[in-house]
Amino acid sequence: xxxxxxxxxxxxxxxxxxxxxxxxxxxxxxxxxxxxxxxxxxxxxxxxxxxxxxxxxxxxxxxxxxxxxxxxxxxxxxxxxxxxxxxxxxxxxxxxxxxxxxxxxxxxxxxxxxxxxxxxxxxxxxxxxxxxxxxxxxxxxxxxxxxxxxxxxxxxxxxxxxxxxxxxxxxxxxxxxxxxxxxxxxxxxxxxxxxxxxxxxxxxxxxxxxxxxxxxxxxxxxxxxxxxxxxxxxxxxxxxxxxxxxxxxxxxxxxxxxxxxxxxxxxxxxxxxxxxxxxxxxxxxxxxxxxxxxxxxxxxxxxxxxxxxxxxxxxxxxxxxxxxxxxxxxxxxxxxxxxxxxxxxxxxxxxxxxxxxxxxxxxxxxxxxxxxxxxxxxxxxxxxxxxxxxxxxxxxxxx
Amino acid sequence: xxxxxxxxxxxxxxxxxxxxxxxxxxxxxxxxxxxxxxxxxxxxxxxxxxxxxxxxxxxxxxxxxxxxxxxxxxxxxxxxxxxxxxxxxxxxxxxxxxxxxxxxxxxxxxxxxxxxxxxxxxxxxxxxxxxxxxxxxxxxxxxxxxxxxxxxxxxxxxxxxxxxxxxxxxxxxxxxxxxxxxxxxxxxxxxxxxxxxxxxxxxxxxxxxxxxxxxxxxxxxxxxxxxxxxxxxxxxxxxxxxxxxxxxxxxxxxxxxxxxxxxxxxxxxxxxxxxxxxxxxxxxxxxxxxxxxxxxxxxxxxxxxxxxxxxxxxxxxxxxxxxxxxxxxxxxxxxxxxxxxxxxxxxxxxxxxxxxxxxxxxxxxxxxxxxxxxxxxxxxxxxxxxxxxxxxx
Numbered sequence: 177x178x179x180x181x182x183x184x185x186x187x188x189x190x191x192x193x194x195x196x197x198x199x200x201x202x203x204x205x206x207x208x209x210x211x212x213x214x215x216x217x218x219x220x221x222x223x224x225x226x227x228x229x230x231x232x233x234x235x236x237x238x239x240x241x242x243x244x245x246x247x248x249x250x251x252x253x254x255x256x257x258x259x260x261x262x263x264x265x266x267x268x269x270x271x272x273x274x275x276x277x278x279x280x281x282x283x284x285x286x287x288x289x290x291x292x293x294x295x296x297x298x299x300x301x302x303x304x305x306x307x308x309x310x311x312x313x314x315x316x317x318x319x320x321x322x323x324x325x326x327x328x329x330x331x332x333x334x335x336x337x338x339x340x341x342x343x344x345x346x347x348x349x350x351x352x353x354x355x356x357x358x359x360x361x362x363x364x365x366x367x368x369x370x371x372x373x374x375x376x377x378x379x380x381x382x383x384x385x386x387x388x389x390x391x392x393x394x395x396x397x398x399x400x401x402x403x404x405x406x407x408x409x410x411x412x413x414x415x416x417x418x419x420x421x422x423x424x425x426x427x428x429x430x431x432x433x434x435x436x437x438x439x440x441x442x443x444x445x446x447x448x449x450x451x452x453x454x455x456x457x458x459x460x461x462x463x464x465x466x467x468x469x470x471x472x473x474x475x476x477x478x479x480x481x482x483x484x485x486x487x488x489x490x491x492x493x494x495x496x497x498x499x500x501x502x503x504x505x506x507x508x509x510x511x512x513x514x515x516x517x518x519x520x521x522x523x524x525x526x527x528x529x530x531x532x533x534x535x536x537x538x539x540x541x542x543x544x545x546x547x548x549x550x551x552x553x554x555x556x557x558x559x560x561x562x563x564x565x566x567x568x569x570x571x572x573x574x575x
Numbered sequence: 576x577x578x579x580x581x582x583x584x585x586x587x588x589x590x591x592x593x594x595x596x597x598x599x600x601x602x603x604x605x606x607x608x609x610x611x612x613x614x615x616x617x618x619x620x621x622x623x624x625x626x627x628x629x630x631x632x633x634x635x636x637x638x639x640x641x642x643x644x645x646x647x648x649x650x651x652x653x654x655x656x657x658x659x660x661x662x663x664x665x666x667x668x669x670x671x672x673x674x675x676x677x678x679x680x681x682x683x684x685x686x687x688x689x690x691x692x693x694x695x696x697x698x699x700x701x702x703x704x705x706x707x708x709x710x711x712x713x714x715x716x717x718x719x720x721x722x723x724x725x726x727x728x729x730x731x732x733x734x735x736x737x738x739x740x741x742x743x744x745x746x747x748x749x750x751x752x753x754x755x756x757x758x759x760x761x762x763x764x765x766x767x768x769x770x771x772x773x774x775x776x777x778x779x780x781x782x783x784x785x786x787x788x789x790x791x792x793x794x795x796x797x798x799x800x801x802x803x804x805x806x807x808x809x810x811x812x813x814x815x816x817x818x819x820x821x822x823x824x825x826x827x828x829x830x831x832x833x834x835x836x837x838x839x840x841x842x843x844x845x846x847x848x849x850x851x852x853x854x855x856x857x858x859x860x861x862x863x864x865x866x867x868x869x870x871x872x873x874x875x876x877x878x879x880x881x882x883x884x885x886x887x888x889x890x891x892x893x894x895x896x897x898x899x900x901x902x903x904x905x906x907x908x909x910x911x912x913x914x915x916x917x918x919x920x921x922x923x924x925x926x927x928x929x930x931x932x933x934x935x936x937x938x939x940x941x942x943x944x945x946x947x948x949x950x951x952x953x954x955x956x957x958x959x960x961x962x963x964x965x966x967x968x
Contacts, residue, residue: 440958440959443959444959444960455956455959455960455961456956456959456961458952458955460955461951461952461954461955461956461958461959462948462951462952462955463955464955464958464959465898465950465951465952465954465955465958466902466951468895468898468954468958469870469898469899469901469902469951470902472870472873472895472899473866473867473869473870473899473902473903473906474866475873476866476869476870476872476873477862477865477866477869477870479869479873480865480868480869480872480873502861502865505858505861505862506862506865506866509859509862509863509866510866512862513866555855557858558854558855558858558859558862559851559854559855559858561858561861562853562854562855562857562858562861563854565833565857565858565861566833566836566837566848566854566857567837567848568848568849
């Protein structure tokens with residue numbers, strides 16, 4: 177409890193069990209993190225440990241051996257793992273969340289992905305470098321490059337975000353699932369932060385994507401995908417890209433905790449130039465306290481939003497645009513608080529911490545990279561939430 | 576914490592009172608006292624009894640209810656909210672006190688109200704046979720105008736004259752003190768947190784309790800009040816008594832600005848609501864306030880889980896709860912600081928509700944147990960294994 181871990185009632189013992197498993201992996205993942213960063217990919221053992229522990233199954237339908245747990249379980253696991261290695265936390269939550277999204281697509285697609293092997297993983301991607309789709313009979317044809325495919329090294333499927341042209345000249349936003357035989361991986365991930373996620377691009381050439389592998393996100397928001405998915409659990413009623421944005425804020429909070437761990441370990445044993453223990457410096461105590469409070473507040477905010485999302489799912493009501501906009505705002509704000517925490521701690525590192533192996537500096541690099549994810553972008557989500565709060569029409573089409 | 580039907584009814588009731596409290600808030604500030612009507616309405620609603628033991632007719636609800644009710648009432652009037660939380664918390668603390676003290680206060684009058692005070696102007700106690708003798712001034716007695724008792728913080732000199740004094744609470748009835756009307760604060764003026772004067776007052780031993788017995792885990796009162804609530808530390812977890820009004824006040828301040836912006840145009844005649852700078856201020860303040868609320872409620876859940884499991888919170892828990900309460904207040908202060916530029920010069924009137932909330936939240940943040948500098952340093956020290964600078968943590 178002393179570290180801020182929230183206690184849960186007995187009925188959530190599965191939650192506690194999974195979080196405890198995640199916690200047991202943290203030290204090992206931390207020990208591998210520097211090498212993983214250099215390799216620009218996780219160790220296979222890291223991925224396999226998460227797979228074998230069943231962590232990716234948190235949001236998967238029970239029909240295929242999943243647990244159908246709340247976003248909160250995913251959040252708390254990603255915080256434990258991200259505390260040791262930000263990239264590992266990121267891959268965990270990105271793969272785990274894709275299982276939740278696949279579960280909102282057609283039953284046929286779900287069978288294709290999981291019927292033979294419930295441990296099949298799915299990565300995701302976005303057409304930042306200009307991938308395009310066209311409508312054809314019975315589906316879409318995709319051409320070009322889709323980027324940021326975190327988890328692509330370990331996945332047999334990819335869930336691409338696609339913008340399908342409408343008759344009126346606009347686009348409608350879909351998710352499109354493709355098996356790995358449909359694409360080639362381009363090794364273009366040379367990021368200064370979260371290097372080990374290996375979030376490479378994939379390239380598709382004239383790939384046909386049948387209708388049953390598409391998920392219209394507007395339909396998902398409107399609750400229209402539940403029947404076809406045959407998944408009626410409450411978490412499948414919370415649409416992607418709002419409640420599920422915890423897949424990004426969770427690892428980010430974990431990175432901030434990892435940074436705080438590193439500073440606390442270091443300060444506990446270190447003296448200043450005058451020979452006084454660093455831990456007795458009031459300014460150091462203030463920085464540690466403020467970082468701790470920021471992180472815990474961010475975590476509490478995310479847990480609360482997860483609980484609210486689950487409640488809405490259990491009631492079976494649709495989310496409103498306000499629910500979604502405020503979740504997104506809070507999610508981005510949890511990132512703002514976590515970054516502030518790491519910035520607050522940064523001066524305590526001292527010049528002797530400026531090494532490639534420093535756990536703190538890796539967390540610092542990782543958290544600054546992670547908060548560039550558009551769903552973590554405060555400037556954007558602050559505006560959308562305020563527009564709604566002040567009675568204006570939101571300018572973000574995905575709100 | 577799950578909210579049951581009765582609790583929800585009370586929260587709804589508090590929310591329904593907000594417009595009336597807001598309408599009375601300016602007068603309460605000018606009078607330096609909330610009205611008897613407000614206190615009577617709070618009494619009728621049962622607000623003061625939320626943490627009182629069930630054996631005396633209270634609800635015995637967990638501390639999250641103080642946060643939830645404070646988050647509503649503070650939107651109308653920070654001072655009224657402060658009176659609510661400060662009087663309600665004393666009924667919790669008494670529930671942990673010696674059973675004889677509980678009988679003294681509630682035996683004949685189970686709706687008795689208890690204010691509290693601190694010897695900031697130099698009240699002193701001495702040991703005597705069977706108890707203490709008190710002399711001098713005890714200050715900040717929020718709610719004293721309406722109270723039948725006062726729970727004073729006292730520092731008892733060590734028996735052999737050596738070492739630090741022992742911190743205790745000491746209960747005195749209304750007949751034991753006079754009131755000095757010295758509360759002229761620029762913020763939370765309506766709390767009327769006046770000073771009480773004691774002249775050679777004997778306080779029997781059973782009406783005093785060492786704060787060491789109130790650190791969580793079994794308390795003298797938990798023998799007769801078995802709920803986990805009476806095994807929690809009021810001086811750390813319970814400083815939500817000050818954070819909850821700050822939360823309510825900040826929510827009220829944000830609502831004021833939103834209402835105002837929605838109908839206002841700039842000099843260039845474009846709607847204020849369309850200014851991205853205004854939008855970001857609104858969003859950041861809103862997120863700060865929601866984070867503060869989530870943090871306050873999370874600690875309540877954590878603390879109850881520890882107590883219900885029969886465990887005792889560690890000093891790292893207690894100092895962290897204090898730190899978090901202080902941080903929640905900081906978030907509320909920052910939120911209103913962030914919104915302040917949106918008031919505009921035309922808002923600079925004595926009646927302006929936002930600016931009263933601005934004054935009130937700043938005053939609340941000066942209460943020492945939610946004072947960020949002090950609580951942050953202490954939590955930081957304890958995190959590094961150094962001794963606490965406050966004997967009450």
